[in-house]
Amino acid sequence: MNDWNYCVSTLPKVSRTFALNISVLKGNLHKSILVAYLFCRTIDTVEDAPKLKTSLKIKLLLNFVSILKNTKNRSSALAQWTKHASVVDGSPTDIDLLKNIPRVFNTFDSLQKTHQQQIISSVCIMAQGMAYFQKKFDAEKITLLENAKELEEYCYFVAGAVGEMLCNLFINEIPNLPESNKKIMRKNAVSFGLGLQITNISKDIVVDRNRGWSYVPKTYIENNGLTPEEFHSGKSSEKDLKVLKKLLNKTVGHLNDALSFTLAIPRSYARIRLFCIWPLWMAMETVAELHNNHNLLKSNANVKISRDTVKRILRITPFICWSNSLLQRSFLNILKTEKFTSSYHFNIEQLKERLNDLSLDNIPSYPRENEF
Numbered sequence: 001m002n003d004w005n006y007c008v009s010t011l012p013k014v015s016r017t018f019a020l021n022i023s024v025l026k027g028n029l030h031k032s033i034l035v036a037y038l039f040c041r042t043i044d045t046v047e048d049a050p051k052l053k054t055s056l057k058i059k060l061l062l063n064f065v066s067i068l069k070n071t072k073n074r075s076s077a078l079a080q081w082t083k084h085a086s087v088v089d090g091s092p093t094d095i096d097l098l099k100n101i102p103r104v105f106n107t108f109d110s111l112q113k114t115h116q117q118q119i120i121s122s123v124c125i126m127a128q129g130m131a132y133f134q135k136k137f138d139a140e141k142i143t144l145l146e147n148a149k150e151l152e153e154y155c156y157f158v159a160g161a162v163g164e165m166l167c168n169l170f171i172n173e174i175p176n177l178p179e180s181n182k183k184i185m186r187k188n189a190v191s192f193g194l195g196l197q198i199t200n201i202s203k204d205i206v207v208d209r210n211r212g213w214s215y216v217p218k219t220y221i222e223n224n225g226l227t228p229e230e231f232h233s234g235k236s237s238e239k240d241l242k243v244l245k246k247l248l249n250k251t252v253g254h255l256n257d258a259l260s261f262t263l264a265i266p267r268s269y270a271r272i273r274l275f276c277i278w279p280l281w282m283a284m285e286t287v288a289e290l291h292n293n294h295n296l297l298k299s300n301a302n303v304k305i306s307r308d309t310v311k312r313i314l315r316i317t318p319f320i321c322w323s324n325s326l327l328q329r330s331f332l333n334i335l336k337t338e339k340f341t342s343s344y345h346f347n348i349e350q351l352k353e354r355l356n357d358l359s360l361d362n363i364p365s366y367p368r369e370n371e372f
Helices: 003-014 016-023 027-048 054-069 074-087 092-099 101-108 113-134 148-173 179-203 205-211 218-222 228-233 237-263 270-290 307-320 324-334 348-357
Strands: none
Touching (some): 003 027, 003 092, 003 101, 016 027, 016 270, 027 054, 027 101, 027 113, 054 113, 074 092, 092 101, 113 148, 148 348, 179 205, 179 348, 218 228, 218 237, 237 270, 237 324, 270 307
C-alpha cells in the first residue's frame, strides 16, 4: 500500500463523519483536505490522551509545529517524534495514525505549494493553541474555561483556524468568485468552526468531565446559581438545562453564520457546498437533540443523532443544495419547534484582538531530544 492509499484507508477508521464529508470533494482539494484532517487528528489525539502528562503533551504538540515549519532533517525529526509519541494512549486506529504519520507527511510533500502553506499555518495555530490551553490543566480537579471569551479563544485554536484554512482553499478553488462572496465567507469562516466545535462540547459534557475538563464557561454555570461541582453532578436538572440553553443559544448563533458562509459558495460548486452542508445540518440536528435533554449530564449519556437522521440528510441535501431558499427553509425547519431567543452576534475582529494579546511565547520551548 502506498502512502496516499494509506491516508485514504485510514480516514474512515479515525472519523466516519469526516470521511463522508471529505469523500464528496475531488482532485487536489480532496487530497489536501484529507491530509490536513489527518494532521489535525494526530495532534488532537495527543491533546486528548487521558493518561499522558501535560508537560509531554506540550512538548509533542510544539515539536509537531517545528517539524511542519522546517523541512530540514524532517525525516529524522519525525522518527524521533513518533518514538516519543509511542507513550500516547488512545484508540488503536488513532495510535496507528501516530505511528504512521511519516506516511502522511510524504503525501503532504506532494500537495500544491499554496495548499501546503495553508495547511501549515492552520495546523501550527491549532497545535500552539492546544499547548497554550494545556497550561491551564489541573490534574487534581475539573479545569474550567472562565467565560465565553475564553471559550471562543479555545475554539478558535482547535476549530476556527481550520475554518480559515478551508475558506482560503475554497476561494482559491473558485475562479472569478465575486468579492462580495469572498467577504461573506471570510467574515463567517471562523464562526463556522466555532459552531461545530461548541456543538461537540455541548454533547460531550460528561465525556470531557471524566477527563477532568469542562469547556462550559464558568460564568454560564455560576450565573444560573450553581457551582461547577453542582452542575457537573447533574443533580440540579432545571438549572442544568438553563446552563445548556445558554450554550446552545450561542451555538445556534454560530451555526447561522455557518449557513451564511455556505450560501456564499456559488451554486455550481455543489461538492464544496455539500462538504459544508453535511456537518452543518448534523450539528443543527444535534442541537435539537440536546435542547431540554434531561439525560445529558447522566454518567452514561450518549447524545447523538440517529443513523436514520444522517441518512435523511445525505439523501435530501444533494437535491436542494443548488437552491439558497430551499437550503434556508430546510435549515430553519430543524429547530422549528424549539425556542432559541439568542440574538448573539459573533465579532471576529474582537476575537482577533484578544488572540493578539495572548502570549503564546510563554509556552515552554521545543524540547531537546534528551528532555523527553
